[in-house]
Amino acid sequence: MMRKVLIANRGEIALRVICACKEMGLRTVAVYSEADQHSLHARFADEAICIGPPRSAESYLNVPAVISAAEIADVDAIHPGYGLLSENANFAEVCRASNIKFIGPPPEVTRLMGEKEKARQAMKRAKVPILPGSEGVLQNEGEGLEWAQTVGYPVILKASAGGGGRGMRVVRSAEELPGLFQAAQTEAANAFGNGDLYMEKFIERPRHIEFQVLADEHGTAMSLGERECSIQRRHQKLIEEAPSLQVTPKMREEIAKTLKRCMEGVGYQNAGTIEFLMDEDGKLYFIEMNTRIQVEHPVTEMITGIDLVKAQLQIAMGEKLSSIVREPVPMRGHAIECRVNAEHPEKFTPSAGKITAFNVPGFNGIRVDTAQYSEGVVPPYYDSLIAKVIAHGADREEAMARMRRALEMFIVEGIYTTIPLHQRIFRDEEFQRGEFDTKYMERFFEREKQRKAVEVVGI
16 A cells, blocks of 8 residues: 655656646655755645755765655655666665665666666567677777677777766777777766676667556556657757657557567566667667656657556556556657756756746647746756656647747746757758757757858858
8 A cells, every 4th residue: 555655856757756646645755955945846745855965965866865754754655756866776675675665666677777788688588679789798998899890880889887878989990999998988987886888889870769668566568659769969868759750550569569578578567668779771779778767758648648657656556557558559649848958058058047937838739847937946956957848739740830839938037948949950841851860969050050150151
């Protein structure tokens, strides 16, 4: 029986979980740092407990502080949201030892999928397609050179314990490999406390496509379709949409069967996302799994009608997947999400400070997930995401039209945001045609640079 949930997170995802709990009649406990004293997630939870100073390491990532708050509040479960402690297997183990339900997969599975090379091998055994690459962690530069010769240049070195673009280097020749190996290893060790690297074949112009999965605690798993996440800057997603224009119904069905078999085989539970790269020939290759709810989960919710956070809670309460999701799951129209960050839209420098005006768009087909408000303060200590704008339409054209209207009506004053950047992207013909890959933003910025140069000459 679950009656009270602590949300071990902040910002819009903490508020999102609180909303789902309220609808299910569950009491909530928010934890907050001193910098988030006046945050909406602390305000709208039934209880709120300060767990430390502003820095994440001393508050939101402080496992003893989070567990102490959970024990003081006498909660039954902890929802980790995304980021922070959400994929920390040790935290999940501490929850288990403290007799607190961790709303996510078992720590053993989190650990398996968190070690990227082990995850690759698990997927390979389940016949999920993976990119050609090294078998296991590379022991040294020499072994890297041997594997690169076998796989064929270009290759990419990746941190076994990480993601987000850190500990990654593209290698195009044997001469480059030693220096790039050391750089990637050092960056991985600094970022994740683990310098292990593995190698994959590098695809020059891939699309980034991910599949949403749910799995109950009774051995049943299913896929809820895919999201297109190719619009990225420095490996950080900017825009996501569902479904992908490149995934056919037949491909979707085949991948769903494969992922169901794989997730049931590894004993996965709760929500998760399987990420793939699609090559120029339309073939999908597994790259990693995120064992948590994703930032971009709303686009899947919009086209399926399934509340993924509620599903997480229901699974954690022991419900069977068959009682949560009715198959077959229909794909209804098209949804697009824009991540609005507190950053300068051209320099991409952080923009913390007080918000002096805040008008959120609405009306048909628009959803905004945010924990910000007028006179609220964006602290400098955390991720710059302040809102997600989601547009849903009968097709991609209508979703784009609604997003343009929403971005125009979204007012944020007092700080810089990336709203102007999104507006420029939605005016771009290449984006409108759906002709993009993970290198799209590089081409987009180059086109803008050339256009500005022409305008200057014209003047």
